[in-house]
Amino acid sequence: MKKVEEEVKAPQKEEEVEEQLEEEEELEEGEELEEEVEEPIPKEVVQRRKYLKRYKDKDLFETVEEVFDMATQMAVYELIRRGVIGELKGVISAGKEARVYCGKSPQGDDIAVKIYLTTTAEFRKSIRKYIIGDPRFEQIANRGLRHLIYAWARKEFRNLKRLEQAGVRVPSPIAVYRNVLVMEFIGENCKRAPLLVELAKPVNQLDVEEWKKIFETVYDYMVKMYQKARLVHADLNEYNIMYWKGEPVIIDVSQAVPINHPYAHDFLMHDIQQIRRFFSSVGVEVPSAAEMYARITGLE
Numbered sequence: 414m415k416k417v418e419e420e421v422k423a424p425q426k427e428e429e430v431e432e433q434l435e436e437e438e439e440l441e442e443g444e445e446l447e448e449e450v451e452e453p454i455p456k457e458v459v460q461r462r463k464y465l466k467r468y469k470d471k472d473l474f475e476t477v478e479e480v481f482d483m484a485t486q487m488a489v490y491e492l493i494r495r496g497v498i499g500e501l502k503g504v505i506s507a508g509k510e511a512r513v514y515c516g517k518s519p520q521g522d523d524i525a526v527k528i529y530l531t532t533t534a535e536f537r538k539s540i541r542k543y544i545i546g547d548p549r550f551e552q553i554a555n556r557g558l559r560h561l562i563y564a565w566a567r568k569e570f571r572n573l574k575r576l577e578q579a580g581v582r583v584p585s586p587i588a589v590y591r592n593v594l595v596m597e598f599i600g601e602n603c604k605r606a607p608l609l610v611e612l613a614k615p616v617n618q619l620d621v622e623e624w625k626k627i628f629e630t631v632y633d634y635m636v637k638m639y640q641k642a643r644l645v646h647a648d649l650n651e652y653n654i655m656y657w658k659g660e661p662v663i664i665d666v667s668q669a670v671p672i673n674h675p676y677a678h679d680f681l682m683h684d685i686q687q688i689r690r691f692f693s694s695v696g697v698e699v700p701s702a703a704e705m706y707a708r709i710t711g712l713e
């Protein structure tokens with residue numbers, strides 16, 4: 414990923430917001446913030462500035478402006494400036510805690526941009542049980558809500574990295590900055606791949622042999638997730654698995670916890686039950702929960 418290490422002159426108001434944010438900013442591993450250096454401005458940066466200026470007039474940026482606060486707009490802007498996001502296209506999903514957009518990289522590849530909402534108070538409550546007990550995030554839980562959500566986005570980025578390294582098929586992580594996570598887009602031309610639930614309901618679109626194959630792959634990913642990435646997904650079900658090019662892709666890993674988390678065992682049992690329930694509903698003969706637990710944790 415090409416990164417540009419120059420500052421773009423922004424209008425006064427935005428600069429002030431930026432400065433203020435910079436003060437509260439805390440750098441952590443995985444955030445990948447590039448140092449800004451004072452060098453002569455390269456030609457491509459000048460070009461990008463012109464592009465940004467034009468880009469700002471576009472409809473979609475207006476949409477982003479309507480939905481997100483200034484700090485989030487600036488975070489998106491920063492990723493455009495760094496050459497991570499080329500443009501933002503339509504919204505793919507508008508959940509309670511995050512919105513997912515399809516975008517394009519400056520090179521023209523599809524990217525998925527997940528933006529966590531920093532304004533939902535409920536959010537903090539719902540993520541608490543995953544944060545407490547995770548040594549990587551405990552201290553941050555006592556800081557402001559905004560920081561908690563930045564940490565949450567970084568957590569998803571790191572979990573994606575760990576899972577990818579462990580051989581689990583996930584969207585490849587590209588960058589994270591504040592509450593904005595950029596990753597590989599699963600799908601094509603801004604049309605996302607289907608979720609497993611959509612292939613099963615209202616009409617079952619796959620035959621049982623295909624479902625068996627998908628189950629075996631998901632099962633294998635659960636083993637790798639535990640034994641290699643040393644993580645438990647903690648929200649694994651047919652809504653968080655996509656199906657792309659004949660292979661399942663695990664998504665939504667912000668809440669995944671390390672296996673030494675105090676609730677890791679409970680989360681894993683829950684994941685196993687969810688996976689067993691779904692795959693039996695489409696006709697797969699699934700192993701018992703005990704058998705799966707033993708194989709996943711390596712205790713067999």
Ligand SMILES: Nc1ncnc2c1ncn2[C@@H]1O[C@H](COP(=O)(O)OP(=O)(O)O)[C@@H](O)[C@H]1O
Pocket residue numbers: 505506507508509510511513525527584596597598599600605606608652653664665666
């Ligand atoms: N990398 C991606 N590529 C394509 N679509 C995605 C990607 N990540 C998420 N989505 C879409 O956005 C939806 C919500 O994303 P998810 O990470 O599950 O967040 P939430 O916490 O809102 O459930 C998914 O169900 C899927 O349809």
Ligand SMILES: [Mg+2]
Pocket residue numbers: 652653665
């Ligand atoms: Mg989800």
